[in-house]
Amino acid sequence: MSRQVMFLLKELELTLQRLELWQDEMPSEDALASTQPFAVDTLEFHQWLQFILLVRFRNMLATGQALPTAVAIYPMATEVYKNKLKEHALLLDVLARLDETLSGKPVERLQ
Template identity: 45%
Template sequence: MSNNSTHENLATLLLSLEGALRQASLWQESAPVPEALLSTQPFCIDTLTFPQWLQFIFLPRMRWIVEQGDALPAKCGIAPMAEEYFRPLPVSGETVVRVLIEIDECLMAQE
């Protein structure tokens, strides 16, 4: 897979992720307080929910990388975190998890 097509595939998957978050009613219209975005913990677990981290940290960073044409991370591994997050909840995160699996696979498949 060429670098350009990987970026294009990832851009499409990022749009799908936003759609999946919206469909699951996990998208929020207002951003958290700026301090919440400065956490040094993995996934900002001490200041944000996992869907908030996806929306306000992961999506903007990945979109920026794609738009700049910068090198993509060699692996992502976010789907297992999503599976753990959604497991005890009554809300279905199945579509979100499925898109994250595709993002993980897209990044691992790049040459």
């Protein structure tokens, strides 16, 4: 599973870049220290993906830690991008596959 997750994390990074959501400048330490789910109070969702999710998951894989199995990234993404589903279809697909890989359960996808 870790190999598949590593592949999906790389695909997530490339998709964020393709959609021009990738940022070169890191948010402030205060913004990254949010305790809210998805750092909704301090970061845009794509920033959370880049600077928190990708960093944490890659660190977990590198140090042999167990990855979370109770995940719901796709539902949050569909809410965030509900007015731009077509524009973010590639991103939503990657996140659905990441959720499915981590949880071992199919994700009910929007049509």
